[in-house]
Amino acid sequence: MTQRFDGHIVGLGTTSGTRVVVGIWDRSPHGRFADAMVERPDGHRILLAPDPWVADLVSTTYTFDDVRIVPVSVDGWSIAAGPLRARWSPGARVPVGYLLRCVPRAVGHRETWARFCDPIARRVMPGVRTHGTAGNGRTEWYAASDAWRVTESTVSWDGHDLGPLAPVDPPVRFGFASAPREPTLSQVTSFIRDR
Helix, strand or coil, X not given: CEEEEEEEXXXXXXXXXXXXXXXXXXXXXXXXXXXXXXXXXXXXXXXXXXXHHHHHHHHHHCCCCEEEECCEEECCCEEEECCEEEEEEEEEECHHHHHHHCCCHHHHCCHHHHHHHHHHHHXXXXXXXXXXXXXXXXXXXXXXXXXXXXXXXXXXXXXXXXXXXXXXXXXXXXXXXXXXXXXXXXXXXXXXXXX
């Protein structure tokens, strides 16, 4: 069985060293939801999930030191998830975004295409992968269809500002891939296939 998730992923870095990856999923087997993955400067990885279904799916797909089920709400390009508040502003389309828009969806959604693109993505955007393991013998692949540079953001944790927008550096270590080093908002379809 293959599960499909359509939505957006944003990767944000902060000058404090905290990095945040937010998934806003408009269509999924679980309906609409959003979640946030946070890596603190000391490397501690936290998942903020809206319910047990999301917490179980994401925590068995990626690696975390702490999983929290918290209220999660999205308003435009912002998220409130337990102690996390993040808002970001998409800017111009990044050059790879123009290329992604040229790929027919019927091609771009295929696992073979994701495998083909994986070594290219790694060179063009270090840390980014399009195909890999989803844990527990499962396979995951990403089909990005557009991407925009993030021009500004505000991120806070428990009411403490984490500093201005910065590169996602070092790369986040949740799973087989990181977000792009340059803060980016991507339109993406993610597929997870069971054994």
